[in-house]
Amino acid sequence: MENRTLFFGEGLFETIFWKGKTKKLHRHYERLKASAKFFQIPYPDFETFYKEIEEKTKGKNNLYVKVCLLSEGESLYYSYPQSSEILVIAKEYTPDRTPKKLCLSGIKRHSKNPVIYHKTMNYLPNILAKRESLLKGFDDAVMLNEKDEITECSASNIVILKDKKLLTPAKDCGLLLGTTIQILIEKMNVKEERLKVEDLYNASALFIINSLTGALPVIQFMEKTYSLTPELINSINSIIEEENTE
Numbered sequence: 483m484e485n486r487t488l489f490f491g492e493g494l495f496e497t498i499f500w501k502g503k504t505k506k507l508h509r510h511y512e513r514l515k516a517s518a519k520f521f522q523i524p525y526p527d528f529e530t531f532y533k534e535i536e537e538k539t540k541g542k543n544n545l546y547v548k549v550c551l552l553s554e555g556e557s558l559y560y561s562y563p564q565s566s567e568i569l570v571i572a573k574e575y576t577p578d579r580t581p582k583k584l585c586l587s588g589i590k591r592h593s594k595n596p597v598i599y600h601k602t603m604n605y606l607p608n609i610l611a612k613r614e615s616l617l618k619g620f621d622d623a624v625m626l627n628e629k630d631e632i633t634e635c636s637a638s639n640i641v642i643l644k645d646k647k648l649l650t651p652a653k654d655c656g657l658l659l660g661t662t663i664q665i666l667i668e669k670m671n672v673k674e675e676r677l678k679v680e681d682l683y684n685a686s687a688l689f690i691i692n693s694l695t696g697a698l699p700v701i702q703f704m705e706k707t708y709s710l711t712p713e714l715i716n717s718i719n720s721i722i723e724e725e726n727t728e
Contacts, residue, residue: 486563487603491604492553498510498547499577500572501544511531517601518566524565524566531568548570551566582621584615584622584700591633591657593654611636615636623636631677632655634658641697642687649677670718687714689715697719699715
């Protein structure tokens, strides 16, 4: 059998701030499982998923862990995967907590593209968006869809504070709904809405959210600047942390 992930990018991954068998870990597994079903990639049960990570992390916590589900099968591009292999990468990690600056990306997503709703090994658009932002002197870029609605950054979901409400782009705008933003939608009543660039300019605060860093404050989007809101960011991160303890 051939490695279809290498040939076609037909594979999945989860990036985890490893703290053991937590509620957050279950969220990562359930997302991987749902995507594996969508692409018809055979997948492990939760205990196998957990044990593969446990063997690699050797009892350590607070690590960067990347779990890859590699697809195997025939080399004919449209054939279905027949089996899979788990690859786990673990390394020391210190989260970057510094406030960020964002620009607007020239790379767009299309909301009808089913692949972007899954964390696949085909990550090239995200890579290009990140490189684009760095070349412009920013930390990351906000990507729009075909309707000029906000989707996400290269590896983060977006949350804005507007009119005293926490808002995030609706999933069907064309984005990967992260495991961390799901926590905030459920526990902080963060509302999904169709947001435009003007909403970023009218927001009083802006945050980027992912599993490795939690919530990070944004101090600038293009020429717009934001004040820091330490109490709010601490409140958000404390809620995230509740699910990342055993």
